[in-house]
Amino acid sequence: MATKLTTREAVNAFIDRHDTFLFDCDGVLWYGHTLIPGVDKTLELLRRKGKRILFVTNNSTQSRQAYTKKFEKLGLSASENEIFGSSYAAAVYLQKVVDFPADKQVYVIGQAGICDELDAASIRHNNPADDSSTIDWEGVEAITPDPNIGAVLVGFDMEINYRKLAKAYVYLASNPGCLFLATNDDASFPHHGRTFPGTGSMVAAIKGCTGREPRVLGKPHQTMLDCIVAKYDLDRTRTCMVGDRLNTDIQFGVQGGMSTLLVLTGVTSEQELHDARHNITPEYYADSLATLNMADTADE
Numbered sequence: 050m051a052t053k054l055t056t057r058e059a060v061n062a063f064i065d066r067h068d069t070f071l072f073d074c075d076g077v078l079w080y081g082h083t084l085i086p087g088v089d090k091t092l093e094l095l096r097r098k099g100k101r102i103l104f105v106t107n108n109s110t111q112s113r114q115a116y117t118k119k120f121e122k123l124g125l126s127a128s129e130n131e132i133f134g135s136s137y138a139a140a141v142y143l144q145k146v147v148d149f150p151a152d153k154q155v156y157v158i159g160q161a162g163i164c165d166e167l168d169a170a171s172i173r174h175n176n177p178a179d180d181s182s183t184i185d186w187e188g189v190e191a192i193t194p195d196p197n198i199g200a201v202l203v204g205f206d207m208e209i210n211y212r213k214l215a216k217a218y219v220y221l222a223s224n225p226g227c228l229f230l231a232t233n234d235d236a237s238f239p240h241h242g243r244t245f246p247g248t249g250s251m252v253a254a255i256k257g258c259t260g261r262e263p264r265v266l267g268k269p270h271q272t273m274l275d276c277i278v279a280k281y282d283l284d285r286t287r288t289c290m291v292g293d294r295l296n297t298d299i300q301f302g303v304q305g306g307m308s309t310l311l312v313l314t315g316v317t318s319e320q321e322l323h324d325a326r327h328n329i330t331p332e333y334y335a336d337s338l339a340t341l342n343m344a345d346t347a348d349e
């Protein structure tokens with residue numbers, strides 16, 4: 050049974066039992082370009098209390114560097130070192146886990162965040178903007194197997210089109226050695242209190258035609274947490290994962306042996322939380338991250 054944080058005492062006890070907070074971004078800190086009211090104060094409060102803060106997002110559209118600018122624009126402070134996005138996780142995975150060969154290239158379906166992180170790791174890749182949506186059968190026939198493509202990496206792409214799907218299909222179907230990676234498989238994308246098709250819908254299109262299963266790097270998959278724990282030397286028992294979605298953020302925290310806080314400002318509603326049909330339960334939940342602002346500040 051999840052405990053709802055509604056009183057100052059409960060909030061104080063919740064904060065005191067943790068040294069580190071991992072924050073999801075979309076639906077917890079902001080919607081698109083709009084800050085969720087009060088969360089700037091919450092982050093300041095936790096920093097003043099000496100808590101370590103890390104931002105863990107499945108959103109692959111921006112690199113860590115671009116995220117620092119987004120934080121700044123929204124009036125939040127965050128250093129590149131505190132941000133762990135799924136595009137960075139993909140670059141780390143290719144570089145450190147599979148030792149991606151220097152003579153191979155990654156075929157990316159995605160946006161700038163993935164390309165920037167691959168560039169930072171010196172991994173060769175295509176420019177997704179070159180794959181325009183206008184195509185006829187002659188254009189489709191010109192797509193041929195390419196032994197230089199060592200991986201197809203799929204992230205959120207607002208300009209996904211048939212040419213991109215056909216290329217991914219041809220590279221993956223013609224070469225069993227070509228890796229199939231996905232930054233994340235979130236079915237939906239939270240935006241201004243509504244949801245729209247997420248990266249999972251794009252990954253599903255490629256799964257559907259190739260019959261292949263991707264290695265998914267983002268939450269709830271533990272590859273991401275293993276990288277975070279190794280990088281920051283976290284004590285999982287004193288770490289809380291804060292998110293707005295049961296089947297990614299909360300599952301990520303539960304599977305990873307951390308405590309969890311669900312906030313109701315994003316994808317999962319209070320009604321869904323109490324729906325007995327799912328089996329993922331956060332330890333705590335609150336109307337918003339800003340609920341923590343009722344904490345005592347006397348100990349600072």
Ligand SMILES: O=C(O)[C@H](O)[C@H](O)COP(=O)(O)O
Nearest residue numbers: 074075106107108238247248
């Ligand atoms: O479809 C997606 O890629 C995700 O919905 C989106 O990016 C979620 O990001 P997060 O909530 O982990 O910040």
